[in-house]
Amino acid sequence: MTEGSERKLRGYEKSLPIALLRAREATMRRFKPHVDAHGLTIQQWRVIRALADSGPLDSKTLAARCVIMPPSLTRIFRALEARGLIRAEEAEDARRHVVALTGEGRALHDRMAGASEAIYAGIEDAFGAEKMAALLALLVELREVAEAMPEEGRAPDGKSASEAARR
Amino acid sequence: MTEGSERKLRGYEKSLPIALLRAREATMRRFKPHVDAHGLTIQQWRVIRALADSGPLDSKTLAARCVIMPPSLTRIFRALEARGLIRAEEAEDARRHVVALTGEGRALHDRMAGASEAIYAGIEDAFGAEKMAALLALLVELREVAEAMPEEGRAPDGKSASEAARR
DNA sequence: TATTGTTATACTCTATAACTATA
């Protein structure tokens, strides 16, 4: 009896971005105390994990992979470098800022990885491994689909849509 | 050839929180220009949608449903109230701050709903309706599972875990 | 000229604690 059931958009609970947000919030809550305890922010931890997983990376790649804006990354680099966890690396292209984990950074990552895995395993146990795998696959596919989309709902040229969005 | 494949945690790409974040980022990107164009922040739009969907709500409920911290909500209320989009409502319990959409707020919501649905439909078309439904169901279930979990990996009393997290 | 990244700037949100007022 919400009084006006005429135009409900899609039911707040069934909105995809909101469902993604809430699911993320609920799972992140499990990891955050662990990350906090090591004096890292969530974003800093993402950067460290990406580097541990892929080796040295440049700023642009990290920005995309960690979903962090370049200006934020600059600050995060400074903070992690000041703690001796990462260091700048030589790059063929001198424009690129490539960073790598130091030994200390790798050690911190490895130290944190165990507890992180345990938390993950707890969630997977409760949720079910097959569902977890299915969910991950769907998330990756959704991301690819959404990234491949032009701008609005259709139009594979992606020009008129951005204009429409601007006003 | 990342040089050290010994301890990979889980492969950055297969981390659930990161997959959720990236999927959300990719989909949000479709909606953001639309929300921007109406002078709302994403969080403000979440509040408006929740109110449009459920009728008047108190601060605590909105905080949980929109994943917004109470202090942020206070500020958002002020901003939306200043624009005449919401108003405070009487509550039996005088401690509660219940807000409702005004006519103007409802009108704005309805005006935005069309384009929002179109964007949504575009994503659903590209992704597939069954997958979308499956994904939503998994997300809701994951959230419920994660929320029901104690603190760390197990222990259904949720005490020792929070202590462990503190140090 | 285009690209990569940093700076500058302004704003929003996060997060915690302390406080007020109900209940």
Place this chain on the structure above:
DNA sequence: TATAGTTATAGAGTATAACAATA
């Protein structure tokens, strides 16, 4: 005493534009 919310405060990230350096 416990709960709901606001205020205070500090800090981090978002976002955009402007700029520097390199390609």
